[in-house]
């Protein structure tokens with residue numbers, strides 16, 4: 429009987445597997461090295477890439493916020509007006525110079541008209557219709573639907589609803605005098621209700637009913653699950669990977685809730701012949717006009733839900749964050765707080781006296797809001813995608829060729845906090861925003877609402893609801909901090925998209 433030499437055979441097979449594995453690793457490593465030498469090969473100053481996350485490991489591993497990581501890159505690049513970074517192994521251009529930022533936003537918009545985020549409209553149909561996530565012609569279409577509802581005229585029509593929510597907030601604060609309240613949570617109640625009534629005519633009164641479904645949904649938009657976080661990470665930093673994985677960003681529960689809200693509201697308005705002044709009504713009107721012409725509806729239920737949700741998604745969190753920080757900074761800075769109160773008292777003592785023009789004429793109020801947006805912009809950076817090859821030239825004559833498809837990062841938080849434009853950037857000083865002081869800085873050293881044709885269309889509406897809330901608080905309450913912070917505020921690295929405080933912002937409200 430012959431004995432098969434199995435030991436030798438197994439060893440041979442193992443050797444082959446090992447060699448294949450080794451060769452594959454070597455190949456991946458060589459490919460990786462070649463990929464992450466993109467900027468060196470072009471002689472552009474850059475940040476070295478580390479395997480496998482490139483220059484953004486601390487963001488992906490949620491150790492630091494996007495703003496903090498981009499801030500380190502901003503200073504590592506020294507005097508260079510731009511530089512190269514790697515998000516995983518994909519190269520991205522990092523632009524520091526305000527003149528070049530203007531070029532990307534405004535002058536060369538045809539080469540940078542798309543945001544570099546990826547949302548799959550088949551997987552996330554509601555998010556996919558948001559102008560922020562739309563590209564090319566689809567962006568023009570979805571922006572065109574939202575913008576007419578955010579004009580000054582429409583904002584003025586929303587003022588009574590905003591006043592009502594302000595009054596509910598005052599009542600709430602009156603019943604919590606002397607307590608320390610977390611200002612983001614407080615203001616999320618306010619903004620949920622203001623945006624809810626402006627978008628859908630829904631009066632949730634989150635102050636009286638903190639567990640109202642609308643408030644619950646606004647806090648559940650992104651569920652924080654591993655899959656949801658990976659989807660968000662891909663949308664922000666690895667759009668190509670996102671298109672392969674096809675994970676959902678917005679939770680199904682939230683999607684379904686908003687579709688139902690819209691469906692019910694449309695039916696109810698039809699049955700009771702009610703017409704309102706909110707955003708949803710403008711969509712219903714278009715459908716009614718189409719019906720009268722004997723044409724099919726312009727918007728399906730899903731599309732109506734998606735467009736009204738744009739209002740909600742883009743408006744509720746940005747304003748809540750800003751308001752949270754305004755109250756926090758005013759609590760820490762007693763002199764600006766009192767100066768603001770004196771300015772407002774000259775206009776009136778009750779909310780009704782603060783008509784649209786009066787709100788926007790209050791100069792110091794505007795400076796307080798701008799200074800907060802400078803120190804704490806709600807989002808921390810922009811990413812545009814280069815849509816056609818272009819050579820960018822900085823003021824000092826340095827050039828960079830940007831290939832179609834390259835993401836371009838504009839680090840707003842770092843520019844806003846650069847002492848070159850804002851001396852002592854950690855000091856809250858609204859006087860930086862007097863006309864004389866503004867004239868001394870480059871225009872794009874401050875861009876909290878973005879710039880160019882994609883600039884935030886909700887700016888005026890946001891400023892109205894934010895300023896009226898500040899009026900309501902400052903005229904009725906004095907604000908004091910829970911503690912005086914030692915050093916920089918600790919930011920929340922788990923918040924992938926917005927600039928928020930890790931341990932919250934705590935303020936005590938006392939009746940004046």
Ligand code: HEM
Nearest residue numbers: 559560739742743746747876877878879882883884886890
């Ligand atoms: C303090 C409040 C707000 C801040 C700081 C803010 C900031 C921004 C920023 C930085 C952008 C990106 C602009 C760009 O890419 O150039 C943006 C886009 C947008 N914002 Fe706002 N926003 C605020 C409130 C609102 C509100 C209340 C609404 C609507 C109800 C709104 C609707 C939008 C929309 C639809 C876009 C996408 C525009 C586009 O891509 O064409 N925002 N916002």
